[in-house]
Amino acid sequence: ETGVTQTPRHLVMGMTNKKSLKCEQHLGHNAMYWYKQSAKKPLELMFVYSLEERVENNSVPSRFSPECPNSSHLFLHLHTLQPEDSALYLCASSQVVLGDTEAFFGQGTRLTVV
Amino acid sequence: EDQVTQSPEALRLQEGESSSLNCSYTVSGLRGLFWYRQDPGKGPEFLFTLYSAGEEKEKERLKATLTKKESFLHITAPKPEDSATYLCAVQGNAGNMLTFGGGTRLMVKP
Numbered sequence: 001e002t003g004v005t006q007t008p009r010h011l012v013m014g015m016t017n018k019k020s021l022k023c024e025q026h027l028g029h030n031a032m033y034w035y036k037q038s039a040k041k042p043l044e045l046m047f048v049y050s051l052e053e054r055v056e057n058n059s060v061p062s063r064f065s066p067e068c069p070n071s072s073h074l075f076l077h078l079h080t081l082q083p084e085d086s087a088l089y090l091c092a093s094s095q096v097v098l099g100d101t102e103a104f105f106g107q108g109t110r111l112t113v114v
Numbered sequence: 115e116d117q118v119t120q121s122p123e124a125l126r127l128q129e130g131e132s133s134s135l136n137c138s139y140t141v142s143g144l145r146g147l148f149w150y151r152q153d154p155g156k157g158p159e160f161l162f163t164l165y166s167a168g169e170e171k172e173k174e175r176l177k178a179t180l181t182k183k184e185s186f187l188h189i190t191a192p193k194p195e196d197s198a199t200y201l202c203a204v205q206g207n208a209g210n211m212l213t214f215g216g217g218t219r220l221m222v223k224p
Contacts, residue, residue, distance in 0.1 A: 004157075033211075042118070043158075043201070043214040055211075090157050101146055101205055103212060105157035 003027040006091050006106035013081065014114055021076040021109050023091030031096045032074040033103065034066060037088040049074065050096055081113045116141045116206045120215035127192055127222050135187040135200055135218045143207030147185050149178050150201040152217070158201055192222045 004025045013019050025032060031050040035043045048055040049068040056066075063085075065077040074091055088110055092103040119138045127133055139147065146165055150158035162171045164180040171178050175196065177188040187200055199219045203212040 006157075040216075042216045043203075043212075045211050045213075048211060088155075092157075102148055102160050102163045104160055105150075107157045108155075110155065 004091055004093055004104055004106035006089075006109050008109060009107065010110045010112075012112045012114060013078070015081060015083075017081075018077070018079045020078065021089055021091075021111075023074040023076075023106055025072055025074075025091075025093040025104075027093055027095075027104060029093040029095045029104075030071050031094045032068060032071070033092040033094075034074065034076050035090040035092060035105075037090055037108070039087075043090065047076075078111075081111075083113050086111055086113045116204055116208070116213040118202055118204055118213055118215035120200075120202050120218050122218060123216065124219045125221070127189075127220070129193055129222055129224050130191045132188070132190045132192070134189070135220070137185040137187070137202030137215055138183060139185070139202070139204045139215075140183075141204045141206040141213070145205045145207060147180055148203045148205070148212065149176075149185070149187055150203065152199045152201055154199075161200075189220070192220075194222045194224050196220065197222045 007022045034046040046060050047066040067075040088108045090108045091106045094103040117140045121136045146163050149161040152158040162178040167182045169180050175190050179186050199217045201217045203214045
């Protein structure tokens, strides 16, 4: 148990479906992140919510929409995905203070788009 | 733009055969270099943070070192349970984001 919980662990969805991934952190951190991990590629940062301010990777398609209602919860809303979006989606959290910024990850959601 | 390159991509060792994994990086003002371990189908597990050249940290059979251009993860007398993918990441002055390398997949045979 890392203190970061993601649900569901596995998700299969069609290209016309709408689904959401959920992440909850129990570490008292003030920053949360979504990463995408595809086969044989480095982890790719998608979105950051830090001190309630959103920072995003401009290359992320609009079919991915994040939501961070408070510092403990993070969602990733998915709609009209493509098969190439199949990947492991990882949530992470960290405490944004000077010199103490290691991120702790959840177990991930394995997404398959059919 | 921050960049991280890990080598080798894959490493096969016999149990007890010590070796090192390399992480080369370029970053605009290093705030931290991080090592993670990732088992198949799971999220990365935090191992170490290094902040400045010359710093070293140890945990069981693992020892991480840092220079101004690279970091090494030394594995002493590895065991099969050390088999995993080891990820290196850097954080620069541009923000809180981590830039990850592609990882080294370590396989330790009994």
